[in-house]
Amino acid sequence: MSGNAELTWKGFYRNNGTKGIRNKILVMYTVECASFVAKEIGAAYRNSGMDVDVVGFGGCTDNEYALRMMIAMIRHPNVGAVMTVGLGCEYLQGKSLVEIAENEGKPAAWMLIQDYGGTLKTIEEGKRVVQQLHERLAKETVLVEMGLSDLVIGAECGGSDYTSGLAGNVVVGRLFDRLVEAGGTAIFEEIVEAIGLKDILLGRGINESVQKELGAAYDKMLEYCKSVRQYSVSPGNFAGGLTTIEEKSMGAFAKSGTKPIEGVLKVSQPPLHPGLWLLDSTPDPHFMSFGYTNPNDNEGLMDLVCSNSHLLFLVTGRGTVVGSAVSPVIKITGNENTYRRMSDDLDFCSGAALTGEKSMDSLAEELLELVISTCRGEQTKAELLNHKEYFIPYKYQSAGTNCEM
Amino acid sequence: MNDKFHQASFQIEKDDNVAVALSDLEPGSIRIHGSSLLEVIVITDAVKQGHKIANRMISEGEPVLKYGVPIGIAIHDIEAGKWVHLHNCKSYYDKRSSTLDLESGAPTDIQYD
Known part of the structure; x- marks a missing residue:
């Protein structure tokens, strides 16, 4: 670094x-x-x-x-x-x-x-x-003057396919590792896509109290999914080759990289210090059962924005077109065909790792260059097209113990 | 379809017992990219892009391993070279996914009338 x-x-x-x-x-x-x-x-x-x-x-x-x-x-x-x-x-x-x-x-x-x-x-x-x-x-x-140690990047997926877990999320995970090594801050979310990964998730907690937080966020999410009898997996995912929610979860979790998790953020809570953070967007139990956990991708991007992400990664396989208000979105795919088909919308392709034409490390290096040029003011595809979506739902979540209000 | 993905698959971790099809595969010999000990495997099913192939025998009750972790459990013996999906692998958590249509993934447990 x-x-x-x-x-x-x-x-x-x-x-x-x-x-x-x-x-x-x-x-x-x-x-x-x-x-x-x-x-x-x-x-x-x-x-x-x-x-x-x-x-x-x-x-x-x-x-x-x-x-x-x-x-x-x-x-x-x-x-x-x-x-x-x-x-x-x-x-x-x-x-x-x-x-x-x-x-x-x-x-x-x-x-x-x-x-x-x-x-x-x-x-x-x-x-x-x-x-x-x-x-x-x-x-x-x-x-x-600003550098990687000042930067906060948030990541989530939308329109995943089989390449997301093989290449799309993997390059994000690799970049997150580098960002954290440089003293920066990385945030990932979609705890609903952590089903079956409790032990792995807890193993990534930096200390015992963070492991407890991660366990509580996981248990709340699992309870939520059981009570609505719906996991974050759809017919299109199955038709595309995913067999279980665990399989989809692990593919999504790949974007967190390998660094220890510093803590669990509630929506609208900024990270307390640099490092890797998990954002918990699942509604808390409430007498009115307020809100769906992930109504759409833009809600997830908004959640990351509201934790002070300067820049967002949206990883797709099938293709997506959205951007976000407030923070530029870099859209990444591991699917070369999707990248060619939707070249007006997508910013980066990591598909060359699938056949070994490029190493994941060299692709992460290329992605880092794109991050830097975006920070220097170069517009992302979504910005060029004026894609500035946003979504603020009715939801219930307690403010947490360290939320600045 | 890009030629470089012809009869090719990708295995994520060395210990995985499945590889992922990089294009629609015909029965026969296929290459395995990524972290595999084998370079080539013979498959006996046609397998669609994005779907999984057993790279060795997976016995009933054994975990199906991808990313180096269990992503489900084999509901009967799966021979090497076979397609791994809803018909022979189920979630440890999600009961509903076992009721989905094998080809389309569409729900079969809800009536449209």
Whole structure:
């Protein structure tokens, strides 16, 4: 790893002490009724050279879990400025969100559609405010040296096939090992795809108390899967050659690499220190049984974003097209045919390892180069196509003992 | 299909008793890439891309090993060179997967009427 010491780039310094790889303005709506206006404001800046993302929560009744995700995105190092758009009668308070942003030292503004006089006037005013935030960011943002030890990368899979466990997740695991060796931070999730791996999972815990946390997260997940009688495996997986959930789990687990696990993160909790972390996105037991564990891939990516991932890996076999708001997504496949067929969408292929044409180590080296160039500002395929998906669900999870709220 | 995957398979760990088909395989001799002690194995079933082949005899009750870990249990004897899937291997956990259709993976335990 000594060769990577000079692998640095210019990041964006935040007044809360963090460093980002993007300098975004985040437009956040606080209820579905305000989503159209927020999206129209965001769409006005497509391909404008200004980095404006839109996210939001659809519910009118608020939800602690969703609120924590909104706050985590406000605090996220890739976010430079925030504007909230509300209708005016919902529970979630845009004004309070803006206060959090200001306390973090980020320029911010809030608006309510009812106060501004409807759709057109709010869009017009919103565009003006975004322009002002952009000018402030351009003037005030301080650039700072950033390297692998500052970097947080999150990984998950979507549309897996037989290559995911053989090559796609394996190259991510290899890169995660290198990132951790360089003092960086890696996060993996999809504990629902750890069925049958309890002993292996526990064996990776860095100490006894982490092993206990991992065991508790595993048991909660297994109880959840048993009670809904559904494991994270589908007819397409079986038709593609996977025979059991254990087999799929092990293929998914490969992306965690080989380093010790430092602890279990709850959704919206940032890692406490560098190293490898498991993110637990399974809902906690609750009288209303709130939420599905993995409703779609973008929910998983959002979970990783809300733990402060600067950058995301999405590993696919059959192919996927999504990106994410807030953090760039590098889409990786181990399937050369999929890579050729969907070359506009996919960023990296590790399929050459299957026939021994390239070693997994040399592929991990190539992936590292792509990571560095993305940190230096080069756009991923999803960014080029304006794929900026997001998903904030109603869910229940206790805040945990060390969640900063 | 890319020619380099013709009659080729991939074995992940040395101790695994299955290898994964890199293309649709015909019965006959196939190459094993990855971490195998054998370079070639003769298969007796046609095996679709992504599916598994026993690289040695797996007895009833024995774990099916992939990634060096048990991914299921053999529900009867599986000879070397045979296709390994829902018909001869079951999950230790997921009861429902044993009821799925062998070819399509579609559920058979729920009525569409």
